Structure formats: C-alpha cells, structure tokens
Amino acid sequence: MSHSARAVMVLGTGSHVGKSLITAALCRIFARQGYRVAPFKAQNMSLNSAATPEGFEIGRAQALQAEAAGVPASVHMNPVLIKPSGDMTSQVIVHGKIWAQLSASDYHRRRVEELTPHIRESYEALAAQNDVIVLEGAGSPAEINLKDRDVVNMRMAKLAGAACILAGDVDRGGVFASLLGTMELLDPSEREQIAGFVINKFRGDLSLLTPGIEMMEARIGKRCLGVLPWMHDLSLDEEDSVGLAKVQHRAVWQSGNGSPDRPLRVAIVALPTFSNFTDFDSLRSEPSIEVHFCRSVEACREADLLILPGSKQTMDDFAWMQKQGLDAFVKDYAKTGLVIGICGGMQILGESIHDPDAVERNGSMQTLGLLPIATTMQIVKTTTPTNGTVIASNLFGAPTDSQSISGYEIHVGRTDYLNTAIPFAEIVRAGDDRPHLDGCVSKNSRVFGTYLHGIFDADTFRHNLLRAARKATGLNDPVAVTNWRSLRSAAMDRLADTVENHLDMNSIFNLAGLTYEARPAAGSPR
Structure with a gap:
C-alpha cells in the first residue's frame, strides 16, 4: 500500500x-x-x-x-x-x-x-x-x-x-x-x-x-x-446500543415526589431498531431532567415527556409498539402529555407510512395519527448536516421566538403535509441553499416531530424546550442548566x-x- x-x-x-x-x-x-x-x-x-x-x-x-x-x-x-x-x-x-x-x-x-x-x-x-x-x-x-x-x-x-x-x-x-x-x-x-x-x-x-x-x-x-x-x-458517544443506558420495563422514576422543583421525567421508547441513541446524551446531562429508556406501557406511564426516537426499521418498530400496547398508550397519553418524535419517531406520529418499493417492508400501514403528515419510503437516503429556524409559533405552549436549530438528517422517507399541518421549522441542508420545511407541530403544540438528529445538542434550543416542558407540566424553571458543548469538549x-x-x-x-x-x-x- x-x-x-x-x-x-x-x-x-x-x-x-x-x-x-x-x-x-x-x-x-x-x-x-x-x-x-x-x-x-x-x-x-x-x-x-x-x-x-x-x-x-x-x-x-x-x-x-x-x-x-x-x-x-x-x-x-x-x-x-x-x-x-x-x-x-x-x-x-x-x-x-x-x-x-x-x-x-x-x-x-x-x-x-x-x-x-x-x-x-x-x-x-x-x-x-x-x-x-x-x-x-x-x-x-x-x-x-x-x-x-x-x-x-x-x-x-x-x-x-x-x-x-x-x-x-x-x-x-x-x-x-x-x-x-x-x-x-x-x-x-x-x-x-x-x-x-x-x-x-x-x-x-x-x-x-x-x-x-x-x-x-x-x-x-x-x-x-x-x-x-x-x-x-x-x-x-458510545459505539452502539451496547452502551445504551439500562432499558426499563417497569416504572423506576426517582423523581416521584410532588415538588415543583423535581426533575422532568422523560421516557424514551427504546424501539427494537432504535438508532442514534446519542441524540439524547445532552438531555441526560441536564440536572433537571431524569431520562429512562423504556419498553413497556408501565415504564412510560408516569413520564412528563415521551419521546419516540429514530428507527432503522420504522414500520417493523411500529408493529412492535402495537404488540406491546404502546400505540394505544401513546395516543391516549398525547391528550394530556407532551410528545416528541425524532426521524422515524416522527414518521410513527403521522397518519400513515407507505413503502411501495419495499425499502423496509412492502405495503402501507396506518400509524398514530397525532400529526397530519404521511410518509413514503424511498430508495435514495437523505444524509446531510442541517441548520434552520423554528417557524411554529410555539412548542408546549411557549413561544419559539424564531429559535435557531441544527443537526443532521439520515432517513429514507419523504414526509408530506396533509391539510391543516403546521411545519416545525424551515431548514437549509449543507450544499443546498434552497429552504425546506421540516417536521410538524400539533394544533395544541403539545406534540411535535422533526427529522433532525442531534437537535437537542444546541444549548439555547434545549434550554428553551426544557423550560417550556417544565412549565407545561406544572414544574418550576430549572435551577441550573448544562452547557453541553463545553461539557463535551x-x-x-x-x-x-x-x-x-x-x-x-x-x-x-x-x-x-x-x-x-x-x-x-x-x-x-x-
């Protein structure tokens, strides 16, 4: 050589x-x-x-x-x-x-x-x-x-x-x-x-x-x-899911007291083909957040915020959710709780997923219907760093004030907006100056999804989202927050x-x- x-x-x-x-x-x-x-x-x-x-x-x-x-x-x-x-x-x-x-x-x-x-x-x-x-x-x-x-x-x-x-x-x-x-x-x-x-x-x-x-x-x-x-x-960052924190099947929240200063309880649904679990390292670093990776209704039940993460096989993972009863639970939870979907998780929050070319599995399926979007799997994968601005007027009931966001996209789906859909953000992909719309926010602003992995790593956006989630849950503002980028360096x-x-x-x-x-x-x- x-x-x-x-x-x-x-x-x-x-x-x-x-x-x-x-x-x-x-x-x-x-x-x-x-x-x-x-x-x-x-x-x-x-x-x-x-x-x-x-x-x-x-x-x-x-x-x-x-x-x-x-x-x-x-x-x-x-x-x-x-x-x-x-x-x-x-x-x-x-x-x-x-x-x-x-x-x-x-x-x-x-x-x-x-x-x-x-x-x-x-x-x-x-x-x-x-x-x-x-x-x-x-x-x-x-x-x-x-x-x-x-x-x-x-x-x-x-x-x-x-x-x-x-x-x-x-x-x-x-x-x-x-x-x-x-x-x-x-x-x-x-x-x-x-x-x-x-x-x-x-x-x-x-x-x-x-x-x-x-x-x-x-x-x-x-x-x-x-x-x-x-x-x-x-x-x-750990190499793979072997480094994932312990997955919970039962409720194990340490922050169960009634104090308004307790940590915000965040349950991340650990899908069978959970991808990019490092998306949540910055959340786990916050002293006012308690994060658990969960695989059962029982483990998610007492959460203040529920997150559906990225997935390598989105349709298969949603079928798994149905077997666990998590689909019905999430739909009911969203009536009063806060929900975020990242990439495949956002696709699951939508109305339907279609896979005509059998990229994952041939056919179509109805999904949770919490966001007015529909996804079609495509052979060509989108992989790009991305920057943008939140254009939804508010998240979790708090104004967004045109917050800047950044992250990266890795997905095979194209997601289309249905009637009444409210986009989450306007983004610009690396090497492409044209603006694109990303994600979706529910009418009551308590559910939103985005294709951006790593979106929580930006300190200002994460801190604003944390404050909004705590306020919507009846908790006080965090006493202290983490500077993730400095912590990582x-x-x-x-x-x-x-x-x-x-x-x-x-x-x-x-x-x-x-x-x-x-x-x-x-x-x-x-």
Whole structure:
C-alpha cells in the first residue's frame, strides 16, 4: 500500500472494551502535539451514525474521533458501515451511501473481494493528507470462524503497516485470559504486529494488578503500555446500543415526589431498531431532567415527556409498539402529555407510512395519527448536516421566538403535509441553499416531530424546550442548566489527559515513528 502517514491501531479482546474512546483519545493527543491526524475504521457495525459535511453517512464513533482530532468528519474515516435490519440481514453503506441489503452469509462471502478496494481507496486518501492515522479494530481480531474474511482487524493492520495496541477490559473480569487467548489465536506473523497491550477500566489498588501484568508480559512477550482507570461520566458517544443506558420495563422514576422543583421525567421508547441513541446524551446531562429508556406501557406511564426516537426499521418498530400496547398508550397519553418524535419517531406520529418499493417492508400501514403528515419510503437516503429556524409559533405552549436549530438528517422517507399541518421549522441542508420545511407541530403544540438528529445538542434550543416542558407540566424553571458543548469538549480533554497520563506515550509515539513532547503539569509554566 502506497501512503505517507504512519499508523497505530487499537485492537480489542472483544467488543466494548474501550477501543473507540482510546482511539479518540490518541487522536486528540497526536493533534495536541501538532501532528495532522485522522481516525480510521474500515468496517463498522452500528445503528449509531452521523452525516459528514459532504452529506455521507459514517459511524458515530468515527465522527467523535474526528471531533477529537479537530478535523471535519470524512466518509473515508469509515468506508464501510453495516446497519442491522434484523437478526439475519443488514443494510451495507459503502462510502456513505447504500450499497446493498445483504444477509449475513452473503456479506461475509462478498466483503473481502468487493469491499477491500473501497477500503484501500479511503485509507490511501486519508494517509496522503495526514502525518498519522489511528486505526480502530472491531470486536476481536481472533474470531477464528470469521478470520479469513475479516477486513477490519489484522488484514487492515497489514495493509496499513500499523503497529497494534491490544486493549482488554478488566472491569468485565478475565482480562488476562482474554489477552492471552487473543494472542494464542493469532498467527505468528499477526502476533508480531502486536506492539503491546493496555488494560482498561481499572478501579482499585494497582499493586494488586501488577503481578498479573508481569506474568502476562512474560507469557506473551509483549509490554504493558499502561493501565487506564475507570472514567466516570464522560458523556461521550458510545459505539452502539451496547452502551445504551439500562432499558426499563417497569416504572423506576426517582423523581416521584410532588415538588415543583423535581426533575422532568422523560421516557424514551427504546424501539427494537432504535438508532442514534446519542441524540439524547445532552438531555441526560441536564440536572433537571431524569431520562429512562423504556419498553413497556408501565415504564412510560408516569413520564412528563415521551419521546419516540429514530428507527432503522420504522414500520417493523411500529408493529412492535402495537404488540406491546404502546400505540394505544401513546395516543391516549398525547391528550394530556407532551410528545416528541425524532426521524422515524416522527414518521410513527403521522397518519400513515407507505413503502411501495419495499425499502423496509412492502405495503402501507396506518400509524398514530397525532400529526397530519404521511410518509413514503424511498430508495435514495437523505444524509446531510442541517441548520434552520423554528417557524411554529410555539412548542408546549411557549413561544419559539424564531429559535435557531441544527443537526443532521439520515432517513429514507419523504414526509408530506396533509391539510391543516403546521411545519416545525424551515431548514437549509449543507450544499443546498434552497429552504425546506421540516417536521410538524400539533394544533395544541403539545406534540411535535422533526427529522433532525442531534437537535437537542444546541444549548439555547434545549434550554428553551426544557423550560417550556417544565412549565407545561406544572414544574418550576430549572435551577441550573448544562452547557453541553463545553461539557463535551471538557470530557474529550479529560479523556485525552487520562490516557496521556496513564499510558507510555513515548513508546506509542515511537510506534508511529514520531516524537512525543511531555506536556507540563497543570499550572506549570511551559
């Protein structure tokens, strides 16, 4: 492979051991040292995605890593994205656009031959523009049943000439067995690419871990590059729904007292193909909001605000709601409660969904009828960052005052307004100066929907919506609110600082053939 950038790769002993956040931290550390750096993950499986400035779809984790590196997200950072549609099929996104709908067996059969050229093209594009690429693996590199067709772990490490760091999660237990087992299942040439290992999510007395580390170094012949402590309340994007907060099936509200200062109770319906759950991280950061992800009528019953989130398979998810009795509950709840629909959730709030081309499932279905809109599924997907202004006169009974909004669209549906429909906002999509209408608000302003993911991340809009929701529920204004963007930036710096302080950065930079300059301690002169 012809390229100019150096490469370091973060592999894991399994899923959710911390690869994504370690990769993000390394991107920020390389950037702080003055190097041009970009993240790269050849193939990602996730329902949590983002739209790049060019209007392409990539994994949300790679968008976070780009943010950590201080560069715009690019489709080349995640050339292949797999979005599960069910137990046996997935939508495959290549270079940001729908490539195919494949069964698991078809995908594994085709992916090496057909996808490697696309992956190589993207890596070359990034490598030509950067000093260093931080690659992320997927799952484990030692899945022996899939290894001959694995394009994201050791095959990618070889293509990039990357020195690999193997991360294990001690919090789960069995970290040494996981590290040893992974190394044992790699081929000898693959073991040579592993430069060292990292133990993640440690809490306790490090002296108790040290004997195991020394035995592991001797056993596998690789150095421990450091032990990362458990980091609380980072509020940074998780890779997929494995990072979703616990889903509730029963009412578990902690804010059940009658005080008007209690937190606003927000229930988010955790649909089976719930997509972009990070839409709600900013809400969860607010001290005057209590958020739960719910899958039953009982768990939603005492909520002040009900949210229907994005969905990968909207029609299937609405059919699931019908089986749970949630359709009837939401219609009844909307008579007195507050309801928001995001993307697929907004489609469900409408009158009907039609799918003539079987994009999701052939046919039509009547939906909740809480908003006068109808959706038709289309083969071409809309993926674009979006800015706009709320044009509805009020939300939840409070005036909007032409509030600015921003976010990104990722959807296959075209939604049409029916008689008496009140649009939510006027928006402008990236690369298109023409204004478009988005979303819908009910006549009583207690129900609204929008296609915009990430709409709650803008502090002013979120705070105004929070105040309106609390007032409509009979609660006082919040005593304190969160500056989400500052909180997120601080969390990235805290993550990077922790990794920098606990890993052997000289060795890691040497792996990339670069020089590391130790940062002065906080408060010290440079």
